[in-house]
Amino acid sequence: MxxxxxxxxxxxxxxxxxxxxxxxxxxxxxxxxxxxxxxxxxxxxxxxxxxxxxxxxxxxxxxxxxxxxxxxxxxxxxxxxxxxxxxxxxxxxxxxxxxxxxxxxxxxxxxxxxxxxxxxxxxxxxxxxxxxxxxxxxxxxxxxxxxxxxxxxxxxxxAYAETILVCCMKMGKEKEVLEKWVEEVRKYCRLYAGTLEHVRAGDYPTIPEDLKKFGIEFFND
Structure with missing residues (x-):
């Protein structure tokens, strides 16, 4: 960028x-x-x-x-x-x-x-x-x-990474796999909006809440 x-x-x-x-x-x-x-x-x-x-x-x-x-x-x-x-x-x-x-x-x-x-x-x-x-x-x-x-x-x-992350959550993938795609989504949000809050504007605005079920915090800034 x-x-x-x-x-x-x-x-x-x-x-x-x-x-x-x-x-x-x-x-x-x-x-x-x-x-x-x-x-x-x-x-x-x-x-x-x-x-x-x-x-x-x-x-x-x-x-x-x-x-x-x-x-x-x-x-x-x-x-x-x-x-x-x-x-x-x-x-x-x-x-x-x-x-x-x-x-x-x-x-x-x-x-x-x-x-x-x-x-x-x-x-x-x-x-x-x-x-x-x-x-x-x-x-x-x-x-x-x-x-x-x-x-x-x-x-x-x-936001390809968002869709992949949601798919991985639906499949119950291991935490290591989820964290990999979480980081890709974070990268996408920072690139296009400069803030992780951009995830709320996508097709899957509840990603941060859904990730908590897997023990992952999306907002890490």
Missing amino acids: YGPHETSLVMMVTTFKEVKKGEEIVASYIHALRSLWDRNFMESHGFICKCRLCELDRSESAYVITKREALLKSLTFDPVRYLKAGSLHADCEIIGALEELRAATPDLNIALTNSDIYKIASIIMLNANAEELNFLCLLILEKVYAVIENVPPNCVTR
């Missing part, structure tokens, strides 16, 4: 991990979750991005690109249908096929950040009473989060 200082021409940088002396700090000029076509506009100005994602996108065949687009368009996202037993099978197969397209580089599988995939996982979690469905929701979201961790924070607009 960065921005100009209030009183001088100084760039203020806040990091959420340790930065060693002499380590390079970089900023993204473009939105990392957009397609290569949208990100590639800088080539007209003489800039050719050599990051892993852009290089991987350029190396893909037209067949793979077309197949991915078709798979994303075939996601059905029907909350009512999901309440029926076995109705998730088709969409889960589609998500699996999307994973296979970048099996060698799962951390760069930007297709998994598609908004419908997040909605599918959220609907499963909110309506799931069976442990199997909660497990499915967690499995999907953890794979999405593995991608999100490699994306500049300013490109992330959904």
